[in-house]
Amino acid sequence: MSSNSGIKGIRQVRRKKSSLSEVKIVVLGAPGVGKTALTVRFLTKRYIGEYDHQSDSRYKHEIMVDGDPVIFEICDTCTKTTHDLPSADLLTWADGLVLVYSITDRSSFTYLKQVFNHIQEVKGSHSKDKDMPMVILGNKGDMVHLRQVSSEEGEILSKDYDCNFFEVAAADQVTEVADAFHELFREVNATRRKNKTSLLDRVLGTKSGNRVYHRGKSDSSLAKFQ
Numbered sequence: 001m002s003s004n005s006g007i008k009g010i011r012q013v014r015r016k017k018s019s020l021s022e023v024k025i026v027v028l029g030a031p032g033v034g035k036t037a038l039t040v041r042f043l044t045k046r047y048i049g050e051y052d053h054q055s056d057s058r059y060k061h062e063i064m065v066d067g068d069p070v071i072f073e074i075c076d077t078c079t080k081t082t083h084d085l086p087s088a089d090l091l092t093w094a095d096g097l098v099l100v101y102s103i104t105d106r107s108s109f110t111y112l113k114q115v116f117n118h119i120q121e122v123k124g125s126h127s128k129d130k131d132m133p134m135v136i137l138g139n140k141g142d143m144v145h146l147r148q149v150s151s152e153e154g155e156i157l158s159k160d161y162d163c164n165f166f167e168v169a170a171a172d173q174v175t176e177v178a179d180a181f182h183e184l185f186r187e188v189n190a191t192r193r194k195n196k197t198s199l200l201d202r203v204l205g206t207k208s209g210n211r212v213y214h215r216g217k218s219d220s221s222l223a224k225f226q
């Protein structure tokens with residue numbers, strides 16, 4: 001091997017490292033909706049029926065999204081009652097939120113609305129200049145015979161809060177669950193780009209002059225899964 005190809009090799013490694021993205025995700029939802037099952041399904045592709053978590057669990061995994069490695073840091077919250085709401089610290093830590101309800105449990109759907117109101121309040125008092133990318137998951141899609149929340153209601157909720165919505169089943173889906181997390185990562189990236197551009201606009205005072213292209217939801221939903 002010539003010394004030239006050695007240098008090339010090092011450059012390639014460096015480039016790869018610097019392009020590594022990181023995303024911090026918090027999984028929220030009422031007790032028993034499948035937050036842990038979905039998180040574990042996404043990170044390991046496996047489904048483990050019962051978990052005995054007494055506190056929030058944190059995971060850090062490297063996952064390929066659209067051909068690039070991404071470090072997912074995930075906080076799987078351990079909500080004990082529907083009076084529990086995420087702390088301001090946790091919401092500040094998060095780049096994006098996975099909001100889970102169960103299609104077999106109407107109260108878990110109602111709980112999400114409570115969470116949304118809480119997020120708006122926290123965002124108001126901690127006026128941070130960023131949107132919070134979110135995805136809503138209606139889990140336990142395999143239990144249609146016990147359905148209490150229609151797909152349309154899930155869709156309407158997601159339109160109200162301007163986020164993506166997927167009905168999934170941690171119990172028997174792998175790709176669909178992963179796709180939902182990947183989509184959230186894409187949304188986080190789009191928001192980061194938007195925030196960077198608006199900061200630049202403010203610093204350079206070019207707000208009204210330049211036209212900037214922001215990737216819309218329809219573009220990101222077309223992106224192919226792996």
Ligand SMILES: Nc1nc2c(ncn2[C@@H]2O[C@H](COP(=O)(O)OP(=O)(O)O)[C@@H](O)[C@H]2O)c(=O)[nH]1
Nearest residue numbers: 031032033034035036037049051140169170171
């Ligand atoms: N049928 C079905 N059961 C599920 C699904 N996801 C989770 N569960 C079950 O729901 C219960 C609660 O799941 P868990 O992940 O611990 O919920 P968490 O409290 O939100 O973390 C467990 O018995 C899981 O096996 C699913 O997609 N379908």
Ligand SMILES: [Mg+2]
Nearest residue numbers: 035036053078
């Ligand atoms: Mg759990």
